[in-house]
Each structure stands twice: as structure tokens, then as C-alpha cells.
Amino acid sequence: MSWLRRLFARKRMEVDLDKELRFHFESQVADKVRSGVPESEARRLTRLEFGGVDQIKEECRNSRGTMWLEVMVRDIRYGLRQLRKAPGFTLTAVLTLALGIGASTAIFAFVNAVLIKPLPYKDPSRLVHLYESIPLGPRFHLSYPDYQDWKRDNKVFSSLDVYMPYGFMMASADGLRQTDGARVSAGFFRTLGVKPVLGRDFYDGEDRPEAARTALLSYSAWQRRYGLNPNVIGQSVVLDRDSYTIIGVLPREFSFPPAEPADFWAILKPSTCRGCHGLFGVARLKDGIDFGTAFSDIKTVAQNLSKLYPDTNREQWAYMQPLTEVIVGDIRPVLLMALSGAGLLLLIAGVNVANLMLVRAESRKREMAVRGALGASRRRLVAQFIREAALLAVIGGVLGVLGAQELMHSLTALIPKDMMTSMPYLHELKLDGRVFAFALGLTALAALLFALAPIARFRSSSISAGLTERGRGASGVTWRRFGANLVVIELGMAMVLLAAAGLLMKSLYRLLHTDVGIVPDHVATIHVQAQSGKYGKPEQQVALVRNILEKVNALPGVKSAGVTQKMPIEDADITEIFTIPGYPDDGQNKEVAVRYVSGGYWTTLKTRLAGGRYFTDAEDSSQPKLAIVNSTLAKLYFPGQNPVGRQIAFDPKQPLSIVGVIDDIQEGQLDAAPRGAVYLPFYQSPRDGFIVLARTAQNDHDLLPTLTSALASIDRGMAIYDPMTMDEKIHDAPATYLHRSSAWLVGGFAVVALLLGVVGLYGVVAYSVGQRRREIGVRMALGAQRSTVYRMILSESCRLIGLGLVVGLITAVAAGSLMHKLLFGVRAWDASTLASVGLILAATSLFASFLPARRAASINPTDALRAE
Amino acid sequence: MKTKDRFDLPQGTLDLLIMRVVALGPIHGYAIAQRIQQMSREALQVQQGSLYPALHRLEYKKVLSAQWQPSETGREAKFYELTANGRAQLKAETESWKRLTDVVGLILKGTLEGIS
Numbered sequence: 001m002s003w004l005r006r007l008f009a010r011k012r013m014e015v016d017l018d019k020e021l022r023f024h025f026e027s028q029v030a031d032k033v034r035s036g037v038p039e040s041e042a043r044r045l046t047r048l049e050f051g052g053v054d055q056i057k058e059e060c061r062n063s064r065g066t067m068w069l070e071v072m073v074r075d076i077r078y079g080l081r082q083l084r085k086a087p088g089f090t091l092t093a094v095l096t097l098a099l100g101i102g103a104s105t106a107i108f109a110f111v112n113a114v115l116i117k118p119l120p121y122k123d124p125s126r127l128v129h130l131y132e133s134i135p136l137g138p139r140f141h142l143s144y145p146d147y148q149d150w151k152r153d154n155k156v157f158s159s160l161d162v163y164m165p166y167g168f169m170m171a172s173a174d175g176l177r178q179t180d181g182a183r184v185s186a187g188f189f190r191t192l193g194v195k196p197v198l199g200r201d202f203y204d205g206e207d208r209p210e211a212a213r214t215a216l217l218s219y220s221a222w223q224r225r226y227g228l229n230p231n232v233i234g235q236s237v238v239l240d241r242d243s244y245t246i247i248g249v250l251p252r253e254f255s256f257p258p259a260e261p262a263d264f265w266a267i268l269k270p271s272t273c274r275g276c277h278g279l280f281g282v283a284r285l286k287d288g289i290d291f292g293t294a295f296s297d298i299k300t301v302a303q304n305l306s307k308l309y310p311d312t313n314r315e316q317w318a319y320m321q322p323l324t325e326v327i328v329g330d331i332r333p334v335l336l337m338a339l340s341g342a343g344l345l346l347l348i349a350g351v352n353v354a355n356l357m358l359v360r361a362e363s364r365k366r367e368m369a370v371r372g373a374l375g376a377s378r379r380r381l382v383a384q385f386i387r388e389a390a391l392l393a394v395i396g397g398v399l400g401v402l403g404a405q406e407l408m409h410s411l412t413a414l415i416p417k418d419m420m421t422s423m424p425y426l427h428e429l430k431l432d433g434r435v436f437a438f439a440l441g442l443t444a445l446a447a448l449l450f451a452l453a454p455i456a457r458f459r460s461s462s463i464s465a466g467l468t469e470r471g472r473g474a475s476g477v478t479w480r481r482f483g484a485n486l487v488v489i490e491l492g493m494a495m496v497l498l499a500a501a502g503l504l505m506k507s508l509y510r511l512l513h514t515d516v517g518i519v520p521d522h523v524a525t526i527h528v529q530a531q532s533g534k535y536g537k538p539e540q541q542v543a544l545v546r547n548i549l550e551k552v553n554a555l556p557g558v559k560s561a562g563v564t565q566k567m568p569i570e571d572a573d574i575t576e577i578f579t580i581p582g583y584p585d586d587g588q589n590k591e592v593a594v595r596y597v598s599g600g601y602w603t604t605l606k607t608r609l610a611g612g613r614y615f616t617d618a619e620d621s622s623q624p625k626l627a628i629v630n631s632t633l634a635k636l637y638f639p640g641q642n643p644v645g646r647q648i649a650f651d652p653k654q655p656l657s658i659v660g661v662i663d664d665i666q667e668g669q670l671d672a673a674p675r676g677a678v679y680l681p682f683y684q685s686p687r688d689g690f691i692v693l694a695r696t697a698q699n700d701h702d703l704l705p706t707l708t709s710a711l712a713s714i715d716r717g718m719a720i721y722d723p724m725t726m727d728e729k730i731h732d733a734p735a736t737y738l739h740r741s742s743a744w745l746v747g748g749f750a751v752v753a754l755l756l757g758v759v760g761l762y763g764v765v766a767y768s769v770g771q772r773r774r775e776i777g778v779r780m781a782l783g784a785q786r787s788t789v790y791r792m793i794l795s796e797s798c799r800l801i802g803l804g805l806v807v808g809l810i811t812a813v814a815a816g817s818l819m820h821k822l823l824f825g826v827r828a829w830d831a832s833t834l835a836s837v838g839l840i841l842a843a844t845s846l847f848a849s850f851l852p853a854r855r856a857a858s859i860n861p862t863d864a865l866r867a868e
Numbered sequence: 869m870k871t872k873d874r875f876d877l878p879q880g881t882l883d884l885l886i887m888r889v890v891a892l893g894p895i896h897g898y899a900i901a902q903r904i905q906q907m908s909r910e911a912l913q914v915q916q917g918s919l920y921p922a923l924h925r926l927e928y929k930k931v932l933s934a935q936w937q938p939s940e941t942g943r944e945a946k947f948y949e950l951t952a953n954g955r956a957q958l959k960a961e962t963e964s965w966k967r968l969t970d971v972v973g974l975i976l977k978g979t980l981e982g983i984s
Binding site for chain 1: 896897898901915916917920921922924925927928936939941943944945946
């Protein structure tokens with residue numbers, strides 16, 4: 001009979017079997033009746049002789065060699081029934097497992113999307129990112145002539161190209177608006193190994209000055225702006241007042257995070273200014289060249305240039321990083337930490353469920369012994385354990401995977417929108433094959449662990465021992481010790497996670513409250529870019545700014561206003577080299593950040609003056625040239641002297657008088673080291689692009705739209721963009737986000753770990769109480785007080801908690817040193833954090849062990865003694 | 869496998885007995901048990917727990933074939949019959965049984981002589 005037919009014939013077979021046995025039964029009864037036995041007696045005797053009908057049926061079924069699908073279905077239903085009989089255990093075990101598997105799978109999905117999935121370029125491991133390094137730091141821009149020389153002189157790259165990641169201004173219905181995009185040299189996409197899906201790539205030499213201006217479109221821009229219309233090729237678009245022809249569309253999966261978001265990829269036209277730095281480089285290593293060789297080669301090239309062009313290239317070296325490092329390097333520590341946190345959590349969850357399985361196995365020891373005595377083979381009993389464990393693991397795994405989906409969605413929601421756009425690989429976040437395989441693997445591992453735990457337990461004691469009451473003698477103690485060790489490990493792990501979370505939260509707090517040298521609340525900011533044609537001359541620019549500031553100051557609620565050409569708490573610095581007139585050049589470049597600010601800047605941001613004075617708005621180009629320096633510069637270059645009254649010069653022919661010193665403003669990122677900065681009056685060197693800041697007595701957020709419309713009313717042709725309050729700027733800074741997301745993530749893990757650990761402790765103590773009921777009953781009967789019982793139980797759990805704390809403390813300190821990259825202003829062994837975390841753990845654990853202790857103390861001695 | 873009173877039959881033997889009984893014509897399970905009891909002069913009483921699994925096993929192995937027919941009491945019963953394959957098996961197993969018992973009897977007779 002084919003197996004398919006068997007499936008349908010099964011029901012039939014059952015009916016037949018029942019009928020057959022019933023016939024035998026009735027025939028036997030009839031025979032007895034015929035020989036004179038009364039009917040009811042006959043039935044009774046026959047029933048005795050028959051024995052267990054179900055057993056007979058089972059044997060018949062077995063002898064027919066029923067196929068495994070049927071058997072599996074039957075076993076599963078049996079297993080489910082067993083689990084349903086113990087809802088407390090099942091629910092706890094399944095939820096715990098689902099938590100562990102779900103969290104791990106979700107985190108792994110992130111790790112998969114970011115670190116494991118290859119980048120959308122050809123051979124991404126052979127690509128490097130190039131910078132110029134200067135004494136202020138290693139990751140600064142290249143200039144075009146430097147790029148050309150690097151390209152020509154290097155011996156290690158098969159191709160070298162550059163990109164400029166700043167967007168464009170595009171005309172729209174409401175004036176000029178900023179559009180995301182980048183400028184690239186002609187071979188950029190070829191270096192990356194990317195081919196357009198529509199149209200063509202730039203050809204070699206398309207970046208020559210005489211070639212026409214062309215641009216490539218990103219896939220999402222093609223979707224959004226042109227509705228996937230294939231006729232987009234050949235259309236022109238006006239970017240920054242130049243007309244570009246669209247020649248192709250990039251693939252859907254392409255993205256270049258350092259320049260993202262980018263809708264338009266325009267051809268970069270050359271510049272001859274060697275001192276103008278605005279480019280970053282991307283290069284592909286030649287076959288057989290490794291990173292180290294290439295690095296030293298390009299460093300040599302840069303060194304030669306610095307000797308050839310001492311005016312512009314002095315102390316400008318080359319710096320190189322693998323492209324993958326640039327793209328995922330920042331997020332890698334967070335992800336790896338999240339992964340280890342998830343792994344830890346999974347471990348705790350697994351240990352908890354194994355614990356529960358052991359408790360359950362203990363309570364069913366008698367049942368197992370009886371079944372064994374009745375003839376169940378050892379194999380069958382073991383098979384049942386495996387079956388139940390597998391069932392538990394599968395249910396937990398399925399729930400975990402479903403939960404992982406949800407978790408992934410909520411975790412992505414935590415990431416800010418503009419960070420998401422610069423991490424386009426996260427759009428590919430989904431449960432793909434690798435992630436599923438991971439979840440499956442975890443489930444299988446869990447099933448194995450849960451099956452082995454009770455089996456190993458039963459191996460150590462004979463089944464018959466379970467029949468007697470004293471059966472729990474030695475083996476009970478061994479298990480209790482084992483369970484206790486598990487709990488210590490769990491509590492230790494919870495301690496580690498809590499400590500990590502505490503350190504990160506403290507770090508975040510420190511970061512947000514670090515002294516940035518300004519008072520950031522109630523300040524609204526907005527970027528302005530005036531038309532360079534209309535405001536080409538300095539007088540026009542000065543007049544425009546004066547007009548703007550007058551208008552802004554007149555707005556209701558505004559207390560003061562100012563402008564700057566670059567705001568604090570940003571990176572990609574603007575720096576220049578200065579000299580101190582009258583002092584010999586010691587050959588070292590004194591490079592500092594430079595900011596052009598108006599007089600109102602100081603009052604608007606409420607900076608702190610350390611000496612001298614601020615400049616006023618009256619100080620324009622008709623007055624002598626002034627400068628204000630920050631205290632880092634004063635300490636570095638005027639040690640022990642008062643810089644006020646001294647002179648510095650960027651251009652040796654035009655020295656500047658220092659009129660004031662301010663306490664450092666945090667010009668770089670929140671966690672960047674302090675650096676020297678010089679502030680020059682805006683009116684003495686105006687420009688057509690700047691940022692307007694306004695301090696208001698009212699809500700700074702509400703001021704933003706008012707500011708926008710006020711500025712628009714001055715000149716419709718001005719580009720007005722990026723309105724933001726100063727507080728927003730700090731809270732949305734990348735450094736802040738990194739710290740915040742790590743803190744919240746690890747905090748979430750820590751809370752769950754604490755819950756799991758505490759539940760585990762409860763389980764162990766409750767089991768111990770159950771085991772010792774007799775002992776407690778005897779003691780109480782002999783006169784022990786409730787307090788003695790409490791002490792008895794609690795001393796055991798206190799020992800466990802104490803051990804767990806110590807283990808956790810040591811591990812936490814060790815782990816903290818691994819985490820130092822993510823900590824700010826906090827030491828890895830910060831005493832107050834560790835102490836408070838330990839306190840929380842101890843308190844919750846004590847509470848958890850208090851409950852079974854209370855139950856122990858309220859044991860009725862006679863009941864306890866009688867129950868055995 | 870348990871039989872009442874005196875004999876403990878090895879498993880294969882029950883199969884042989886069943887085949888022998890069924891060879892005489894289509895017969896249902898109850899009648900098989902009665903027949904074995906009869907033919908062994910009440911020495912062998914086969915329990916349902918052994919009989920029916922054996923019957924089903926033999927049916928699965930295609931030694932017996934079964935059909936539902938009305939019985940002598942009027943109720944429907946499952947009647948077993950020997951298949952051609954079963955007939956051949958019966959012959960083969962009967963022969964090997966005869967040979968086995970002859971050999972064993974030889975050895976036992978020899979030993980008994982030595983002792984007595």
C-alpha cells in the first residue's frame with residue numbers, strides 16, 4: 001500500500017481494528033453465557049481476560065509499521081498535551097526561549113546587513129579611501145592638483161578617483177533649495193566597479209574643463225523625481241546654476257555612504273587651486289599590492305609634494321583607510337557589542353530553560369520510574385524527553401523569529417532619519433536566508449541542550465531509585481549544587497550587562513552635559529546662501545547681513561542675533577595656518593580652526609570671555625584687522641603670556657591684533673579633543689553664505705518658521721535651508737546618537753537579563769524549598785521559629801547572590817576595558833556605577849528569594865511530614 | 869508473549885501456529901484462538917495481546933490476506949486467509965521446525981541416556 005493511501009486508510013484502519021477486537025470480546029462473552037455464566041459476570045470476566053484494549057491496539061498499530069509522519073504527528077500531539085498540563089512551566093520556558101532567540105536573531109540581522117553582506121562594489125576589500133592628514137588630524141580633504149599628482153605619481157593603485165560630497169542648490173517653486181548630491185571625477189564609478197543600469201557611465205576625460213557637464217542619477221531619485229521614466233536620459237537639470245545633462249541611472253542596490261544621500265552624481269570639473277581642499281579620494285589597489293605597501297607609497301608621494309610646494313603643502317601627508325572601514329567602522333563597535341549582549345542574553349535564557357527542564361524532570365522522576373517498571377524501554381523514555389525538548393525549542397524558536405521581525409522594526413525606528421539615509425545598507429534589513437539559518441541553528445542548539453539536560457540527569461541516578469521516597473538523596477544534592485552554580489553564572493551575567501548599561505548611560509549623561517562653551521538652549525539657527533552674482537562684492541555682503549540682523553532682531557521674542565560662517569559642534573573643519581609676526585618660524589605649522597563671526601554671535605551664544613573684549617558690529621573693513629582667540633590657542637602658542645594685544649597673521653602682509661580670549665567653544669564633535677581656534681569679524685571678511693543664529697526668550701523651535709519667512713521676504717533668490725535649534729543640533733549630533741543608542745540598547749538587554757536572572761534564582765530557591773520540605777517540617781516540629789527558617793533559606797540565596805555579584809563584578813571590570821571606545825568621561829571601573837548596579841541586583845534578587853522563603857516559613861509541619 | 873499455564877512460546881512459533889490454522893480455510897481471530905486451544909488439547913491459550921498483533925504483522929507482511937465477511941453469529945468479522953506467499957512460507961517454516969525439533973530431540977535423548 002502506498003504511503004499516501006495509508007494516510008487516508010488510517011482512519012479506516014482504526015475503525016476496523018476496533019470492530020475486530022469488539023467482535024472477539026462479544027464472542028467470548030457469548031461463549032461464557034452459553035456455558036451458564038450470567039451476562040454481567042461474563043462481561044466482567046471477559047474484560048479481565050482481555051486486559052488493556054488500548055495496549056493491544058497500540059501493539060497492532062506498531063506491528064503494522066505505521067509510517068513516520070503519522071508517528072510524528074501523534075508524538076507531537078502527545079507532547080503538546082504534556083506541555084499543556086504544566087502551563088506555568090511551558091509559558092515561562094517558551095517565552096524565555098523566544099526572548100533569547102528573538103533578540104539574537106534581530107541583532108544578527110543587523111550584523112548581517114551591515115557587516116556580513118558585501119558592499120555593492122566589485123571586490124570591496126581592494127578599495128581604499130584617501131585623505132590628507134595634517135597636524136590637526138588625519139582625515140582632511142584633498143585639493144584637485146594634489147589629486148592629479150597623487151594619481152600620476154603613485155605606483156600602487158590601478159585607479160584613483162575623487163568625490164566631493166556636498167549637495168547642490170536647485171531652483172524650486174519656493175526658491176532655491178538644497179538638493180542631495182555629489183561631484184565625482186570621471187573614473188569614480190569605474191573604480192568602484194559599478195555600471196549604470198540605464199544610459200552610460202562618464203567616459204575617461206569627461207572631467208576635462210572643455211567637456212560638457214553631465215550627471216548620473218541615483219535609482220531612488222529616478223523613482224522619486226522622474227517616475228522611472230526611461231526618457232530621462234538626455235534631459236537636463238540645473239544644479240548650482242549650471243546645466244547638467246543626465247546620461248545614466250545607477251543601479252538600485254548602489255549606494256556610497258560617505259556621500260549619501262545623493263540624488264545627482266555630477267561630473268567634477270578641475271580646479272587649479274592647490275590650497276583649496278574639498279575632495280576625498282577613492283582608489284583600487286593593484287593586484288598583489290597590500291594595504292601597507294600602498295600606504296607607504298602614497299605617503300611618499302605626499303611627502304614629495306610637500307617638498308615641491310612648501311607654500312601650500314607643508315606638513316600635509318597622506319592618510320588611507322580601507323573603504324569598508326570608513327563605511328562601517330563607526331557602527332561596528334556598537335553592533336558587535338549588541339551581538340555580544342544578545343549572545344549573553346541567549347546564554348542566560350538557555351540556562352534558565354535548562355534549569356526549568358531539570359526541575360520538571362525531577363518532579364516527574366516518579367512517573368518515569370513507574371513507567372519504566374511497567375515496561376517502557378529506556379529508549380522510549382529518552383525519546384519522550386527529546387520530543388518534548390524539541391517541541392519546546394521549536395515553539396520558542398518560531399515565536400522568537402516572529403518577535404525578531406517586530407524587534408527589527410522598532411530598532412530601525414530608533415535610528416534618526418538622516419542617519420538612516422547615510423546608512424543605506426540598512427534598507428536591506430530583512431530576514432534573509434542567512435538570518436533564518438542562524439535562527440534555525442539556535443533552535444536546534446536549544447533543543448539539544450534541553451534534551452540532554454534531563455537525560456544526563458537521569459543517567460546519574462537509576463530509574464528505580466526514583467520509586468522510593470529517599471530517591472532524591474545524593475543525586476538531589478548534586479543537582480541542587482549544579483542548579484546553584486547555574487544561578488551564580490546567570491546573576492554574574494546580569495551584573496555585567498547592568499554594569500555596561502550603567503556605564504554607557506553615565507557616559508551619555510556626561511556627553512550631553514559636557515561644557516561646550518556656549519549656552520545652547522533657546523537658540524534658533526538657519527543657513528543662508530545668497531546669490532553670488534547679486535552679492536559678489538564685500539560691501540553688498542556686509543549690507544545684506546546687516547539688513548538680515550536688523551530684521552531678525554526686530555522679530556518678537558528675539559533677544560540677540562548674529563552670524564557665523566560655520567557653527568560649532570560640527571566636523572569637517574575649516575582651518576588655516578597662521579604665524580606670529582616677530583617670531584621666527586619654527587618650521588611647525590600652526591594650524592587652527594577659523595571662524596568668521598559677527599559681533600552679535602557672542603551675545604547670542606553666551607560665550608565666556610576670559611580676557612580682553614569681544615568685537616562690535618561697528619568693526620568692519622574700515623577698522624584695523626582684529627581677531628579673538630580661544631584659550632587652547634593661547635595656552636599652546638602664548639604660554640604664560642597674555643595674548644591680548646599680541647598679533648597673529650594668516651597673511652604675513654596683514655597681521656591681526658588679538659583683542660580677546662574666550663573659553664573654548666566645542667568646535668568639533670562633542671567627543672573631540674579641544675583645538676585652537678581663531679575668530680575674525682565677519683564684516684572684515686564677509687561672504688555670501690552664512691548661518692544666522694538668534695536667541696529668543698520664547699520657544700526656540702517656534703521661531704524657526706518665523707525666521708525662514710522673515711529671511712525669505714528679504715530676498716526671494718536666497719537659499720534658506722537647514723533650520724535647527726542649537727539643542728537639536730547637540731542632541732542629534734552623531735556622537736550623541738552613538739552613545740544614546742548604545743546606552744538604550746544595552747540598557748534594554750540589561751533589564752531583560754536581570755529579569756531572567758531573578759526568575760532563575762526564584763526557580764532554584766523554590767526548588768530547594770520543595771526538596772527540603774520534610775527537613776523544614778521536622779525542624780519546625782522540633783521547635784524552630786519562622787525566623788530560623790527564613791534565615792536558613794535566605795542564607796543559601798544570599799550566598800548565591802553574593803557569589804554572582806563577585807563573579808559579575810570581576811567580569812564587568814574586564815569587559816569595561818573592552819568598551820572604552822564607547823565611553824566618554826567615565827572610567828571602565830567607575831565605582832559609583834558598579835556599586836549602584838550591584839545594589840539593584842542584590843535588592844531584586846533578595847526580593848525574589850524572599851517569596852519562596854516566606855512559603856517555607858509558613859509550612860505546616862504536620863502537613864509536610866505527612867505528605868511524604 | 870504469554871500463554872496460560874505451562875508453555876512459553878517463542879515468538880516465531882505463534883506465527884507458525886497461526887499460519888497452520890489459517891491454512892485450513894478463511895477464519896476470524898476469535899476462531900483462531902479457539903482452534904489453537906482445541907488442537908493443543910487446552911495446553912495453549914493464546915492471549916489477545918499476542919494474537920492480534922501477530923495477525924496484523926502477518927497481514928502487513930503479506931503472509932495473510934483479510935476480508936470482512938458476515939460470521940456465523942451474523943455480525944461482521946475480519947476473516948484471514950493464507951496467501952500464496954503465505955502458503956510457501958508455511959511449508960518452509962514447517963520443514964525447518966521439523967528439522968530443528970529432530971536435531972534438538974537427538975541431543976536431548978543422548979544426554980538423558982548419559983545421565984540415567
